[in-house]
Amino acid sequence: MHTAREFNFDGLVGPSHNYAGLSFGNVASFSNVKSASNPRQAALQGLAKMRALAQRGFAQALLPPQARPNFRMLRSLGFTGSDADVLARAYRESPVILACAYSASPMWTANAATVSPSADTFDGRTHFTAANLNNKLHRSDEHAQSTRTLRALFSNEQFFAVHDALPPTPAFGDEGAANHTRLTASHGAKGVELFVYGRVEFDPSAPAPKKYPARQTLEASQAIARLHGLDAARTVFASQNPAVIDQGVFHNDVIAVGNGNVLFYHDQAFHDEKAVLNQLRVAMEGVGAQLTAIRVDTGLVSVADAVASYLFNSQLLSKPDGTMALVIPQECQENQAVARYLEQLVASGGPVDELIHFDLRQSMRNGGGPACLRLRVALTEAESAAMHQKVIMTEALYATLVEWVGKYYRDHLEPKDLADPQLAIECQAALEELTRILALPGLYDLT
Structure with missing residues (x-):
C-alpha cells in the first residue's frame, strides 16, 4: 500500500457563466432560467473556496474552463458566416441553441470524468474516462475538451491512462463522478468503487423514472x-x-456522498438500500475496511429539503486526525430542517465533527453545489509529482487568478448578451491569457 492524498480539482468558472435553464430534471437550474448572472462573482466564489481549503492543508487544484461559445457546434448546426454572423443568426433563429453553445456547465467537474486510483486498477495506473454527457445537447460536446485537458494535466503514461468517452448513444449515457463513489480505509489502500445508475438500457423491466x-x-x-x-x-x-430522480435528484451526488469508509446518504437514495449496503460491507471487508453508513431519515430531512439545500452535494474531506469535515453550501444553514440535522450530526460523536460552509450562490442557482464543482483524484507522492504542477492552488496562483477574473469577467450577463460578438472576443482573450498563467499552451483547439 502506498500513501496517497486526495486532490480535489475544482472547476474554474468561465467568463460566460449564465443561467439558461438547459437541464431538464435539475430543479435549481430550471427555476432560475433566463435570470441575470454575475460571472465575476461566480468565479471569485469558486476561487475563494479553493483557496480556503488549500490553506487548511487539503490538496487542491483546478480544471480550467472550456472555450465558449462553441462555434464548432453552432456551425455544425447550419449557422454560417463570420463569428458575429453565426451569433446573430443563432440568437435570432434559435436562442436556446445559442445558450447551449455558451453553456457554463463545464464548471461542474464532477461530471468531467470517472477516476479510479492506481490502488484499484489492473495495471497500477490512475485511470480516467471522460463522461460523454449525451443526455443534454449543451453538455454532449464537453468530453472532447475534458479528454484534452485531462491528457494535458496527466500526460505521463507511466502513471496515468486517460480514456476516450464511451460511445455517445443512450445505451452508454455516462455522467462521470457524479454517479461514482470510492470507499476505502485510506486513499492509498485498495478500495471499493460504487457505481450508481438510473436505468438499464437492455432490460426494459428494470426500475426507471x-x-x-x-x-x-x-x-x-x-x-x-x-x-x-x-x-x-x-x-x-x-x-x-x-422515485427520487423524479423529485429532482438528477445525479447520485444530490442524494449521497462517500469518502474514506463513510457513506453519507438519504434513506431514499437507492432502489434496494439493504442490498446495496450488504454488498458494500462484504466488498469492504475484502479489503480490510469496515463501512460506516450515516443514514439520513426522511423524517429528519425530506427529499425536497435535500434537493433545495444540496445537503448531499457537500464534500466529505478527511482530516489528519482521522475525523472528517463536511463542506456545505450556505443554503444548508438557511434550511431549518437541514441546519437542525447538521447540528445533531456534528454533536453525535461520529466521524463528521466539523462543518465548513461557503457562499456558492452563483453555482447553486445554476444547479450545482460544492461536490459538483470538484473531481476527486487520489494520488501517491510519485503520481502527484508527475502531474502538471501549475494547476495546484497556491496563494500566488490565487492572487493571479483574482486579478485575471477582474480583468476579463463581466459582473452582469443576461440572455440577450450572448448575441454580443464582443462577449465571444472577451471569452477567447481570457482563455488565451489563462493558458499562459497555467503554462498549458495549446490547451484549446479554437479552429
Whole structure:
C-alpha cells in the first residue's frame, strides 16, 4: 500500500457563466432560467473556496474552463458566416441553441470524468474516462475538451491512462463522478468503487423514472469498470431510486456522498438500500475496511429539503486526525430542517465533527453545489509529482487568478448578451491569457 492524498480539482468558472435553464430534471437550474448572472462573482466564489481549503492543508487544484461559445457546434448546426454572423443568426433563429453553445456547465467537474486510483486498477495506473454527457445537447460536446485537458494535466503514461468517452448513444449515457463513489480505509489502500445508475438500457423491466430522464446507465458504469480494470469483488453497481430522480435528484451526488469508509446518504437514495449496503460491507471487508453508513431519515430531512439545500452535494474531506469535515453550501444553514440535522450530526460523536460552509450562490442557482464543482483524484507522492504542477492552488496562483477574473469577467450577463460578438472576443482573450498563467499552451483547439 502506498500513501496517497486526495486532490480535489475544482472547476474554474468561465467568463460566460449564465443561467439558461438547459437541464431538464435539475430543479435549481430550471427555476432560475433566463435570470441575470454575475460571472465575476461566480468565479471569485469558486476561487475563494479553493483557496480556503488549500490553506487548511487539503490538496487542491483546478480544471480550467472550456472555450465558449462553441462555434464548432453552432456551425455544425447550419449557422454560417463570420463569428458575429453565426451569433446573430443563432440568437435570432434559435436562442436556446445559442445558450447551449455558451453553456457554463463545464464548471461542474464532477461530471468531467470517472477516476479510479492506481490502488484499484489492473495495471497500477490512475485511470480516467471522460463522461460523454449525451443526455443534454449543451453538455454532449464537453468530453472532447475534458479528454484534452485531462491528457494535458496527466500526460505521463507511466502513471496515468486517460480514456476516450464511451460511445455517445443512450445505451452508454455516462455522467462521470457524479454517479461514482470510492470507499476505502485510506486513499492509498485498495478500495471499493460504487457505481450508481438510473436505468438499464437492455432490460426494459428494470426500475426507471417516469418524469425526469435517468442520465446514467448500468451499461455505461460496467464499461468504465472494464476500461479501468477494476476487480469485480471490489466493484458494486447500485440502482438509484427512480422515485427520487423524479423529485429532482438528477445525479447520485444530490442524494449521497462517500469518502474514506463513510457513506453519507438519504434513506431514499437507492432502489434496494439493504442490498446495496450488504454488498458494500462484504466488498469492504475484502479489503480490510469496515463501512460506516450515516443514514439520513426522511423524517429528519425530506427529499425536497435535500434537493433545495444540496445537503448531499457537500464534500466529505478527511482530516489528519482521522475525523472528517463536511463542506456545505450556505443554503444548508438557511434550511431549518437541514441546519437542525447538521447540528445533531456534528454533536453525535461520529466521524463528521466539523462543518465548513461557503457562499456558492452563483453555482447553486445554476444547479450545482460544492461536490459538483470538484473531481476527486487520489494520488501517491510519485503520481502527484508527475502531474502538471501549475494547476495546484497556491496563494500566488490565487492572487493571479483574482486579478485575471477582474480583468476579463463581466459582473452582469443576461440572455440577450450572448448575441454580443464582443462577449465571444472577451471569452477567447481570457482563455488565451489563462493558458499562459497555467503554462498549458495549446490547451484549446479554437479552429
